[in-house]
Amino acid sequence: MKEQYPFSEIETKWQAYWETNGLFKTDTASADDKYYCLMMFPYPSGTLHVGHGRNYIIGDAVARYKKMRGLRVLTPMGWDAFGLPAENAAIKTGTPPRESTLNNIAIMKQQLQAWGCCYDWDREVTSCMPDYYKWTQWLFLKLYKRGLAYKKEAAVNWDPVDQTVLANEQVLPDGTAERSGAKVEKKMLSQWFFKITDYAQRLLDDLAKLDGWPERVKSMQENWIGRSEGARVQFKLIPRPDGRADDETLVPCFTTRVDTIYGCTYMVLAPEYPQLDQLVDGLPEAEDVRAFVQRAGHLSAIERTTEGDKNGVFTGRHVENPYTGEQIPLWVGDYVLMEYGTGAVMAVPAHDTRDWAFARKYDLPIRLSIQNPEQSLQLDRMEEAYTEDGIVVDSAHFSGLPNREAIPQMAAYAEAQGFGGPVIQYRLRDWLISRQRYWGAPIPMIYCDACGMVPVPESDLPVLLPENVEFKPSGESPLKRCASFIETTCPKCGKPARRESDTMDTFVDSSWYFFRYLSARDDEQAIDSVQCNNWLPVDQYIGGIEHAILHLMYARFFTKAIHDMGLISFEEPFAQLFTQGMITKRSDMDGQLYKMSKSKGNVVSPEALIQQYGADTVRLYTLFIGPPEKEAEWNDAGVEGAYRFLRRIWRRVFEHRDLLREAAELTPNLDGMEPPERDLYRKLHESIQRITRDLEGDFHFNTAIAQIMELMNAVDDLAISADSSPSARAVFRETMESVVLLISPFAPHIAEELWQELGHPPSILQTPWPTVNEAALYRDEIEMVLQVNGKVRGRIMVGAEADQALIESEALANPQVQKWIEGRTVRKVIVVPGRLVNLAVS
């Protein structure tokens, strides 16, 4: 007898059943009723913990629910398999990255299966395999041809621990590396970039179309793109005092406050300003300037960017303000960034806090050009810069304008006069994709002494990673030392040439994998346009909030670029995005809450839990823990509760197994129902309604599961037995069957088993989701709350058809209410049908 709930046995059984019967294999040739349910593919780090599990469990529950709703669901899975950890491990242990990665994949695949998560494994992609990275390289070449991949010498982020450069997105605000935690250094290196800045405006504009994305993510991307409207103004360089000529005679700057330009009293260049050295060369100030630049260069990004102290020196040069014709001094200052704007700033100390601090420190002149609405600003009484709006003053013919109106007029003036004009500036920088590491997709370029930089011909792809390399902690990519890889011939002239030794950032691999799932085994082309146009954008994308900027921005960029190549007809990859919250757990070491990590000693691994309670319990608890978009604290005691509930359902089915089977031909009939079964029947249909709404909306599994629990409590209120009426037995049967169906997306193994036990053929996945019987929701008597001045004072039962007047008179006659209105005047009676009566008394 199976009253013990043998979870291990049934879980193995059903996992095998789903797999053998291909229940998650989806034919994508047709787009009818399609539902592309995508979970972010994992990096194969070794093992998954219950925090990772949340992602896959949510996705699996969604997929199962949609399938029962009759949709054809595509849920593929793959591996973001290139990456530094495997290479670092190789240096330590000698195990080649390929081997350790494939091992980890095997382990993690098993873990996903043990959770009961089902995928169409025929579509599995592994980004470190040549059949995948061949196409990553192909896409690189396509981008190169469109001018979207280029190489340039630039000050880049260097991670001294991982010995590679990083993209801006991979450096945390405190100046440390996102992955290794190392203090990032600046280095001048020649590197490969993707020109994502060409797409800045489209990436920003299209955010507005993403209704199915969380506000939070959209706002993060908006911040990251950082559009700001302003003006470009070219200041003229005053000729050198010694009469020597300058290479450049103009110093352009960007400002969002061109309205303050008549208050500009000096100009400041970034220490990295390219012409700086040449500007001061031979002048008495040159030595001081060079010393200053050197000092600034030694400071880390963090020291440079801590607000507060601003340092600078005078260059000995002057520039002319094109609006006033006035000559103002040119300084170098460490608060000016070369990466933003033009690396030159017009300083208006009266109306900018940074310029104010700098002018005060170096005793530079301050001039008012915006007056506040009260006309009360007086320069000698000002303690700080006035940065608010106001009226333009002392600014030639612009004086008297409200400053917001002055901005476009003054920018237009610059354009008319030919010394500038309105411009839009973005914070977003181009995406640095070169990595000086082995374990990534090689950049398919060749350097020839005669022909220069030559792309690898498409027919020669993939550029394979060599296997015979040594991993040494030398800080140099093994590819650089691998002669058989580096040495090649020029595709153009056939002479000896060298291969590029940099590999691509792994975010390149993950920027297009969701296209590849549609044609994972296709060795003719990267992307199957027809299938992609049919099945994309992804209907539901599920993943962690940590990818809000990096992965999700890059994938959007790729989609737009691939669209522009004419390969796909859509421009946004993910219609709906769901970002689940992290699972945290208190650390035994310091009692603080952290996301699960080995170093904090707070990792909960699923194996022991699955062994003790079963996968369904772990799934149910993970979904019940709280709203899935929020962070949640793992609590072992809660797992016990989920287990108790599943066991209770199991027991109810087996206690009444014969009764349930025999009632198979009985159908609930509203006409003959006695109150107890009528109540349960209503509760059942209310539950179907609520649960369906929860799943169609924000995936609030926690409330859906709570509703099933309530329904089970109601089931126990109906004392069912073999002697019960056919009507009661019919309702009981429909209710228990529905419970099994309703819980199946969350706890699929037990549901399949019980479904079969109830006399149905498998699989529950091919059974339609229960539908609401509207008639069952009807009540002929409704309880109404009676309020006096908004406070509950009693309650009455009224007929469903009772009219306002009847309800009103019954409410007034109620003894509880009488107590509170006695001797007072009822000024107003509000009747909310079906809910309450509120009496406003004086």
Place this chain on the structure above:
RNA sequence: GCCGGAGUGGCGGAAUGGCAGACGCACCAGACUCAAAAUCUGGCGAGGGCAACCUCGUGUGGGUUCGACUCCCACCUCCGGCACCA
């Protein structure tokens, strides 16, 4: 500083402007048991009252409303993003 989100019992959390605290966890009491586990029943915001019941209570202060956890205004705290970005 700017942008986004959140503040509700001992805990996780629930509530289209209409009974605050659903559901679960923990805890308490009882039933079953020789006993334990499991299971079942009941209780469980604070204060007052023998009780019926009353008062207070959703971060703070105002407002709108017959009625506010929910809407508006101002603030406090926490979390996340951006930030010497001109």
